[in-house]
Amino acid sequence: MSLPRFRPVAAGSPILAMARKAAEHRAAGHEVIDLTLGEPDFAPPDHVIAAAHEALDTRRMGYTPVNGIPPLRAAIREHFARERGLTFADDEIAVGCGAKQVIFNAFLASLEKGDEVVLPAPYWASYPDMVRACGAVPVVVPTALETGFRLDPDVLAAAITPKTRWVVINAPGNPSGAVYSASDLAALAEVIAGHPRILVLSDDIYAPIRFSDTPYASFAAVVPDLADRTLTIDGVSKAYAMTGWRVGWAGGPKDLVTAINAVQSQNATQTSSLSQIAAVAALTGPQDSLPVRAEIYRKRRDAALAVLAESPHLSTAAPDGAFYLFPRIAGRHGDETAMALLEATGVAVVPGSAFGGDDHLRLSFALDEASLVEGCRRIVDFLGRA
Ligand SMILES: Cc1ncc(COP(=O)(O)O)c(C=O)c1O
Structure with a gap:
């Protein structure tokens, strides 16, 4: 009997692959700074x-x-x-x-x-x-x-x-x-x-x-x-x-x-x-939380950009909206860099290949500013050593 055939839609999401890898890393007892998140870290109003x-x-x-x-x-x-x-x-x-x-x-x-x-x-x-x-x-x-x-x-x-x-x-x-x-x-x-x-x-x-x-x-x-x-x-x-x-x-x-x-x-x-x-x-209902939260995201964006700007290996455009940074990494592939970064520093990011930018990483700033800045600092140090 032949096996059922399926129409593959996706090769497998690199976002989910990285989330799995980060979960494994955490389960093994390592601390993870998770910059993969595609959702706000706030509660609904x-x-x-x-x-x-x-x-x-x-x-x-x-x-x-x-x-x-x-x-x-x-x-x-x-x-x-x-x-x-x-x-x-x-x-x-x-x-x-x-x-x-x-x-x-x-x-x-x-x-x-x-x-x-x-x-x-x-x-x-x-x-x-x-x-x-x-x-x-x-x-x-x-x-x-x-x-x-x-x-x-x-x-x-x-x-x-x-x-x-x-x-x-x-x-x-x-x-x-x-x-x-x-x-x-x-x-x-x-x-x-x-x-x-x-x-x-x-x-x-x-x-x-x-x-x-x-x-x-x-x-x-x-x-x-x-x-x-x-x-x-x-x-x-x-x-x-x-x-x-x-x-x-x-x-x-x-x-x-x-x-x-x-x-x-x-x-x-x-x-x-x-x-x-x-x-x-x-x-x-009241809409006042929206500009307040946008301002918190803006401050986080600026704090992260200031750290990333210290690295000669990264070029990062300042995003005008949403909560992601998409730095280009000089002369490297995002997939390998993201995996090596997690292993070496405990920072989880999404490789740019998920979004059609192989030599990029996606960093979410939907997390508290201290963790975000620490994550960016580790990325900059890692790229400086590697
Ligand atoms: C650009 C964009 N469009 C649409 C969506 C879908 O959002 P939802 O299905 O949660 O409304 C997302 C979620 O990540 C997104 O990033």
């Missing part, structure tokens, strides 16, 4: 927890509409209008188990075999695997550390073919921290406008974690002419430290959103009803 407790007491946690309870869609629409300058009708909102599921649903709903998805590198590690899972092809385009990892319009133009279906813009970027100005986005839009088949995925999930006062520029708001081809992604995970609650959403054209909801209805029905109630509280 108190009013979110209170709303969840109150909801549980009602004992009514049945199925909800596929695209969420009406108060959640109302809160999302109000949030899009208030924070991004984007107006959506109720049937232009999709909700899923995290932004991740909504993005996956969008790709499943729209990609034909052989379609291409343009991904500026460094990219969030999940995008290429999602694209491949849909039988489509990730087209990775480079950006440069020296220009803040922003996609150049000429590079985008050269990557577009008749098979291009999506262009992904993630700002602030994971792991790049890149943020685009309105004029940057307008220049990219000019390239995309001439190709009516292309859809734009604007992944804004890190938008509240930014380190300048410049208002956030979201693609569909900057380029209303392309709003009917743009899917804007957001969620509670990063902004409200609610990663495990699994609530993410998209706003976009009705036909695309309807197709996304159809996929959602057959893979999870809806995200957890309790989490939906908590997400309503997060979006409609």
Whole structure:
């Protein structure tokens, strides 16, 4: 009897490989400074927890509409209008188990075999695997550390073919921290406008974690002419430290959103009803924790950058948002460096290959400043000796 055959989506995540290695190291009795974390080290706001407790007491946690309870869609629409300058009708909102599921649903709903998805590198590690899972092809385009990892319009133009279906813009970027100005986005839009088949995925999930006062520029708001081809992604995970609650959403054209909801209805029905109630509280309650936390991240970023700048072996761009640093390591491969670093110093980082940047490391600054600075110091010392 022959063995069942499977369609491998990913070779195995280097992020998880490093997390496993760090866990082994810890289990062997070593202290680990973990800079691999992709989630905030804060708790959700108190009013979110209170709303969840109150909801549980009602004992009514049945199925909800596929695209969420009406108060959640109302809160999302109000949030899009208030924070991004984007107006959506109720049937232009999709909700899923995290932004991740909504993005996956969008790709499943729209990609034909052989379609291409343009991904500026460094990219969030999940995008290429999602694209491949849909039988489509990730087209990775480079950006440069020296220009803040922003996609150049000429590079985008050269990557577009008749098979291009999506262009992904993630700002602030994971792991790049890149943020685009309105004029940057307008220049990219000019390239995309001439190709009516292309859809734009604007992944804004890190938008509240930014380190300048410049208002956030979201693609569909900057380029209303392309709003009917743009899917804007957001969620509670990063902004409200609610990663495990699994609530993410998209706003976009009705036909695309309807197709996304159809996929959602057959893979999870809806995200957890309790989490939906908590997400309503997060979006409609006090927002004062957001700038406070962004400022804490900024201070950590600056403290880490000051230490990393001491090493002649590292070049590090100052990220404008999110909570990652993505230093380039001169003349070394990230995979081997990350493994050797853990063995020698107990500092766990993610190799850049997970994000399309082989000679980089990703360092999260979603941890306390003292541990972060100590971790960076050990990296600098290690590179100096090795
Ligand atoms: C760029 C980016 N988009 C989307 C997500 C998905 O977030 P969630 O599924 O927790 O809403 C993440 C999470 O790491 C991310 O980094």
